[in-house]
Amino acid sequence: MGFFDKLKKINIFASFGSELNDDFYDELEESLILADTGMDTTLELVEELRRRVREKGIKTLEEARSCMVEVIADALNAGDGELNLSTTPSVVLFIGVNGVGKTTTIGKIGAQLRGEGRKVLFCAADTFRAAAAEQLTIWSDRAGVDIIKQHEGADPAAVVFDAMSAARARKSDVVLVDTAGRLHNKQNLMNELNKISRVIDRELPDCARETLLVLDATTGQNGLIQAKQFKEAAGITGIVLTKLDGTAKGGIAIAIAKELGVPVKYAGVGEGIDDLKPFDAADFAQALI
Ligand SMILES: Nc1nc2c(ncn2[C@@H]2O[C@H](COP(=O)(O)OP(=O)(O)OP(=O)(O)O)[C@@H](O)[C@H]2O)c(=O)[nH]1
Numbered sequence: 001m002g003f004f005d006k007l008k009k010i011n012i013f014a015s016f017g018s019e020l021n022d023d024f025y026d027e028l029e030e031s032l033i034l035a036d037t038g039m040d041t042t043l044e045l046v047e048e049l050r051r052r053v054r055e056k057g058i059k060t061l062e063e064a065r066s067c068m069v070e071v072i073a074d075a076l077n078a079g080d081g082e083l084n085l086s087t088t089p090s091v092v093l094f095i096g097v098n099g100v101g102k103t104t105t106i107g108k109i110g111a112q113l114r115g116e117g118r119k120v121l122f123c124a125a126d127t128f129r130a131a132a133a134e135q136l137t138i139w140s141d142r143a144g145v146d147i148i149k150q151h152e153g154a155d156p157a158a159v160v161f162d163a164m165s166a167a168r169a170r171k172s173d174v175v176l177v178d179t180a181g182r183l184h185n186k187q188n189l190m191n192e193l194n195k196i197s198r199v200i201d202r203e204l205p206d207c208a209r210e211t212l213l214v215l216d217a218t219t220g221q222n223g224l225i226q227a228k229q230f231k232e233a234a235g236i237t238g239i240v241l242t243k244l245d246g247t248a249k250g251g252i253a254i255a256i257a258k259e260l261g262v263p264v265k266y267a268g269v270g271e272g273i274d275d276l277k278p279f280d281a282a283d284f285a286q287a288l289i
């Protein structure tokens with residue numbers, strides 16, 4: 001089984017007749033829009049397919065399918081898809097609205113990085129609810145990594161401060177910072193993230209840093225709006241797209257990459273520890289179409 005087998009396919013290439021006519025392109029457009037690719041992105045993709053079909057003299061549906069996979073994979077390549085973990089320690093901040101999968105994603109990535117032989121530290125900077133640190137603690141046990149936490153209601157920046165000190169003292173390779181889920185339209189998001197950011201700058205100047213926005217794929221176009229707002233407020237370096245299992249809205253990945261120019265770096269397809277992988281554009285395009 002491939003990693004993206006749980007993704008719902010856009011079936012037009014299997015169900016359509018044999019001719020590459022206007023009806024075919026119309027139906028393809030419709031399918032892409034239904035998959036939440038978004039109007040603008042869909043029109044661009046289909047236009048690009050028509051152009052390549054003309055240029056290459058493509059006649060069959062099967063060739064057009066391969067061509068469409070390439071068009072989508074190209075659209076998904078929006079910058080470096082790899083995490084920058086070039087310094088010791090490196091810091092990765094996870095942000096996003098409530099319930100998108102931040103804590104779960106940290107657990108999964110922590111397990112993977114540890115599996116690669118890296119020394120990982122979790123930082124429970126979601127102090128909003130006591131249950132948040134507990135949930136991350138369960139994941140730290142599962143992943144076999146250390147965790148820094150404080151009491152409920154503590155200043156998130158203070159937890160980050162502790163984690164930065166611990167990372168230095170323990171010579172951690174990477175610190176994964178969990179933050180409280182919140183709405184993107186709140187000014188205090190920016191304030192809190194700025195504060196966290198200043199602590200990291202002061203404690204670990206010159207460390208490699210990523211800010212990953214976690215997005216629930218099932219929220220479709222609403223996810224795209226969130227991404228735009230978080231990008232403005234927090235300067236994100238990548239996206240983690242979760243809950244791609246079973247959703248028919250996989251096209252959102254293309255819309256994000258194309259409209260925001262921010263790469264999708266990880267994809268989640270379930271709740272288990274292995275249900276997350278670095279995002280592979282070609283694999284994803286192949287699975288979608
Ligand atoms: N099906 C599926 N469920 C997922 C995936 N990722 C996370 N979940 C589930 O989504 C729910 C919320 O996940 P959390 O990790 O708690 O989300 P969060 O963003 O940390 O939530 P808050 O801290 O409340 O903002 C949990 O039940 C997870 O198991 C995924 O890729 N697929």
Ligand SMILES: [Mg+2]
Binds near residue numbers: 102178
């Ligand atoms: Mg959480």
